[in-house]
Amino acid sequence: MALDRPNDLSAFWMPFTANRQFKKAPRLLVSSKDMHYRSADGRDILDGTAGLWCCNAGHCRSKITEAVQKQVGELDYAPAFQMGHPLAFELASSLRDMAPDGFDHVFFTNSGSESVETALKIALAYHQARGEAQRTRLVGREKGYHGVNFGGISVGGITNNKRIFPSLPNVSHLPATHLKENAFSRGQPEHGADLADELERQAQIYGPETIAACIVEPVAGSAGVILPPKGYLERLREICDRHGILLIFDEVITGFGRVGAPFAADRFGVSPDLITCAKGLTSGVIPMGAVLATGKIHDAFMEGPEHVIEFFHGYTYSGSPVACAAGLATLEIYREEGLFDRARDMEDYWADAIHSLKDAPHVIDTRNLGLIGAIELEPLPGEPTKRAFGAFLKAYERGIMIRTTGDIIAMSPPLIIEKEHIDQLVGTLRDVLNETE
Ligand code: PLP
16 A cells, blocks of 8 residues: 555665755655645645656546556557557557658657667667768767766766766767856847857867767756757758758657647757657656657668568567557647647746746746746855755745756646646745745
């Protein structure tokens, strides 16, 4: 039986958590519905972050719950290699229909991190298959977050996540697009498209024929919401085209309506060669990720004798039946309720609310796009992260869930959010900032 308040917290080594601090004053969630969590101490907590950017359809939606319950009693698991089951094909087709034009093939994974590893391997293997095995360089970006596996931390650029671990060879980074002159931008900022030219410079330094792929988050989430300057992604696309470099969009957070369109590639009108996704694919209910590939990429693998495996890669749970059932039900909710358009329709109200905090204490920047918002605080002198973390704790006490990275408060609510929820989030946050040291 599940315990609301377990009395031994010592065994669970929590991820990305200050374990000792948490266990002194645990914040435990015991149930959820639509826009709210319920805490173990009996309070409703308004979810300002869709869990971890994943519960885009809201919580405990009956369509998803019932689909999962039914599937687990019907076909619990089917081998993923050299065998199949109908739901994986159905979900792949639904995803293809929802994806930007040309993304006709889907490789299933179980998380964003696995999607990133898979996409990097597809990129390297694609060049091999076409006789360009010398293309081994991967270009990421400073402050980029691509999960926590070795490929992802190598191309990623968040120092704490990578400093003590070895990196893949032949990796370099573009500069981040977080510029002071863009402070308080509404939507995409004006300055910084030229930062993409670093990719051209690296092509000249290393030789364009040695670069396999460039991977970026169209909107960087984990680094604290960094938006692409106007023209920046277009310029990356041009440089990649010029030199035969594959462009990978890591859409683990931007996929499934977060930016007011199915994918950021749609919102920005820039088409990459590979898209990684996860999180919103099942609205966070069952772990699942995917890599979307264009026909050009996929078809390059479909050569040679037909009995030979084309790509030596995959996971035991790639496209597992229960995850597929969750995914199909989730995509149906997105379509039926028009949630991606809803996110776009709410964007102005959301943007007004986020930017209304411009004059709140400690605020040095506010930014927004789709249903993403960030409030950047001036760090406490000599104690980076402490001020924002204090605000997070106070916000939780006052019944709202926000997320902080560094001294940036990030918000990304479920796409079913109503205006009164937005008012509550921002009103509470103002009170919190008024009280924050
Ligand atoms: N890529 C991006 C852009 C992400 O934001 C994340 C997680 O936040 C990941 C990859 C890793 O996803 P996961 O935690 O599911 O492995």
